[in-house]
Amino acid sequence: MPCSVGVIGLGRMAQAILLPLLERGDIQPAEVIGVVGHRESVQRAKNQLPSEVQVFAANDPRSSQVWAASLHLLAIKPQQLLSLEQNLTKNNCLGIANKNTLIVSLLAGVNLKRLQEVFPHHACVRAVPNAPVLVGAGLTGIAWANNVTNDQRLQVQKLFSPISEVLELEESQLDAFLALTSSGPAYIALITEALADGAVAAGLPRSLAHYLAHRTVYGTSLLLKGKDMHPGQLKDMVASPGGTTITGLRHLEKAGLRSALIEAVIAASERSRELG
Template structure:
């Protein structure tokens, strides 16, 4: 598999190699580490957004070419589509879609929640299409990225896409049928985890800790527990039992969590998020 640096230096010279349509939160989370780690040169990126003011801001912030015309982005070997799913129909009406592409078999990587490969292929008939589901911890290179490939994607392109996302975290290649569930757990999950951290910290404050310390402890405890489960290959029930002594503090807390239906609430949150992803598609 090529490294991410090799991926872009192997592609020709100084012309833009990565086109980004929609440089919002997610695209910036993907772009930032690539630029910061010097895996991608600024002149190799071109982006387009919807509003003049955000184009100017982003151009200044990242020192890359950002405009309102999608044509220069469409004509790159790698195209990242990162607008909202609801903005796709309007975007596809832009006259730039009728331009003739000079790049043979370019690759379209879509991060649009729920938008199926089949729909992407119809909308971008000259591209090979890939669905990518990144999550926000990609901002700190702790991301989880789910990838599903269209039938036209070659083996070389698969390893190129994988290399592109590697600096952001762990890459999982999945059948498209599992992608909505992946999104619900891995990409909506950080919001669910944030609520758990906030709730635990509130509990800490209620029990007498200063706010900042309680927030810090809650986040670090969650991270430490996750690392322990992962590194020692523990089933979550094993960790729970390790911490619960007969008649002790932990079992008293666990009893309350069961009474309030925490596990069922988390299960429903993931199922609802997956359903919503299917609806958006």
């Protein structure tokens, strides 16, 4: 029986999407077939996944079975697309592919026009998920090509909505979306780590400092969302005149934290465009 989800590039992001779906029973392990770049990566990927998931290296002839699936998750690095394209042409993989299948590309920056060049007979979708999909709290931005059918749209919604909020966007918005939502967790993690370092420098034990930094970020996020607050409103609420918070904020402004974050998001957006 052909598998229904074919994953080309079974690395970190593909696993982050698949694992919660497999755990929840939204897809069955036997329905998934994945391909990785190197033979050494096969066992590593298998170790992370239920035993019924089939994983092959790209140069294993059995990997061509992936093209019989009804939905393809394309999750290689953008820089690996050219070599994938050359392999597909050399082995005539797309000749045996199911033409009704959908290509769901996670590749940062690679636009629909380029995807359509590589997969001329398939409908293509760009999806930009972020790491919190691992705990069902992700965000996924989607841009559809014009030839995607309503059924295929539902298929994609079904894939991402159990693990993330799904937002339909113009393709032109995806680089900025990625720069904020996909790279953002790294920025927040760095800020959390730095807050803990500060608490260690101020005398707290490391494990307690990490716990407190975590809970502070988590609680702040819940408060902003729960009370539908503007971040500036929360900042003003906490910073009392002549107090500790406004003293800390003065240091952050002097160090250019706000500007550094703005520049980081712009730079990540530009890098996403470059990768395409």
